[in-house]
Amino acid sequence: MNRINNNTGGIIYLDASGGTGKTFLIILILAEIRAEKHIALALPSSGIAATLMEGGRTAHSALQLPLNIAEQQLPVCKISGTFGRGQLLKHAKIIIWDECTMAHKISLEAMDRTLQELRKNSEIMGGALLILSGDFRQTLPVIPKSTPADEINACLKKSHLWPKVHILQLTKNMRVELSKDETAAHFAKILLQIGEGNGTQRSPMISGQAARCWRELQCDTRKTQCRYKTEYLYIWS
Numbered sequence: 001m002n003r004i005n006n007n008t009g010g011i012i013y014l015d016a017s018g019g020t021g022k023t024f025l026i027i028l029i030l031a032e033i034r035a036e037k038h039i040a041l042a043l044p045s046s047g048i049a050a051t052l053m054e055g056g057r058t059a060h061s062a063l064q065l066p067l068n069i070a071e072q073q074l075p076v077c078k079i080s081g082t083f084g085r086g087q088l089l090k091h092a093k094i095i096i097w098d099e100c101t102m103a104h105k106i107s108l109e110a111m112d113r114t115l116q117e118l119r120k121n122s123e124i125m126g127g128a129l130l131i132l133s134g135d136f137r138q139t140l141p142v143i144p145k146s147t148p149a150d151e152i153n154a155c156l157k158k159s160h161l162w163p164k165v166h167i168l169q170l171t172k173n174m175r176v177e178l179s180k181d182e183t184a185a186h187f188a189k190i191l192l193q194i195g196e197g198n199g200t201q202r203s204p205m206i207s208g209q210a211a212r213c214w215r216e217l218q219c220d221t222r223k224t225q226c227r228y229k230t231e232y233l234y235i236w237s
C-alpha cells in the first residue's frame with residue numbers, strides 16, 4: 001500500500017499457490033483504492049476470474065490485445081488515449097492482472113509499450129503500478145501445437161521485463177486453514193507436489209511434464225529471489 005500511496009510505479013508479482021488468498025487480497029486492494037476515489041483496474045486473464053472481481057474485464061478485452069500477438073514483431077494494444085479505455089489506463093492508480101501466468105510474455109511487453117505511450121512516460125509501465133498475481137504451478141500460456149520448451153519460452157519469466165519485477169509471496173493456504181478439513185489439506189498437498197514436479201505415482205505423465213516446466217521456471221525465480229531476498233514479505237508466515 002505504501003508503494004501505491006507514494007505513486008511508485010513498477011511491477012509487483014504476487015507469487016502464491018492455490019488457496020493462499022490471491023483473489024481475497026486483490027479484492028481488498030481494489031476496494032481500498034476505489035474507496036479513495038482513485039481508479040483501480042482489474043484485468044484477469046480469464047473470464048471466470050473477471051467475474052470474481054468488481055469491474056473485472058479480461059486483459060485481452062480491456063487492453064485490446066491482438067489475437068495473433070505471438071506472430072507480431074512489436075505489438076501494441078489497440079487503444080487510443082482520447083477515449084474511455086485509454087483514459088482509464090492513463091489515470092489508473094493501479095492495474096491488477098490476475099492469473100498472469102497464462103499470459104504470453106509479449107502481452108506484457110505490449111502493455112508496457114502502450115502505457116508508456118499513453119502516459120507519456122518512458123519508465124516501466126509508463127510509471128503505473130502493475131500487480132501481477134498467479135501461480136506458475138497452475139496454467140501456463142497456451143501455444144497451439146507447441147512443445148514444453150515453447151510454453152516456457154512464452155512465459156512472463158522469459159520476458160525482458162521480468163528482472164525488474166519485485167516478487168512478494170503468500171505462503172499459508174487459507175482455504176485449508178479456514179476449513180480445518182484434513183482431506184482439503186491432503187488435496188492441497190498433492191496439488192503442490194504435482195505442480196512442483198514431485199508428483200504422485202498415479203500421475204507420472206503430469207508430474208513428468210510439470211517437473212520439466214517447474215524446474216526450468218524455478219531457475220529464473222531463484223535468481224530473482226536472491227536479488228530481492230531482503231525485501232521479501234512473507235505476509236502469512
Ligand SMILES: Nc1ncnc2c1ncn2[C@@H]1O[C@H](COP(=O)(O)OP(=O)(O)OP(=O)(O)O)[C@@H](O)[C@H]1O
Pocket residue numbers: 016017018019020021022023024025135174175178
Ligand atoms: N486473510 C484472509 N482472511 C480470511 N479469509 C481468507 C483470507 N485469505 C483468503 N481467505 C479465504 O480463503 C479462501 C481462498 O482464498 P482465494 O480464493 O483468494 O485464494 P486464491 O489464492 O485466489 O486461490 P486459487 O489460486 O485457487 O484461485 C477464500 O474462501 C477466501 O475468502
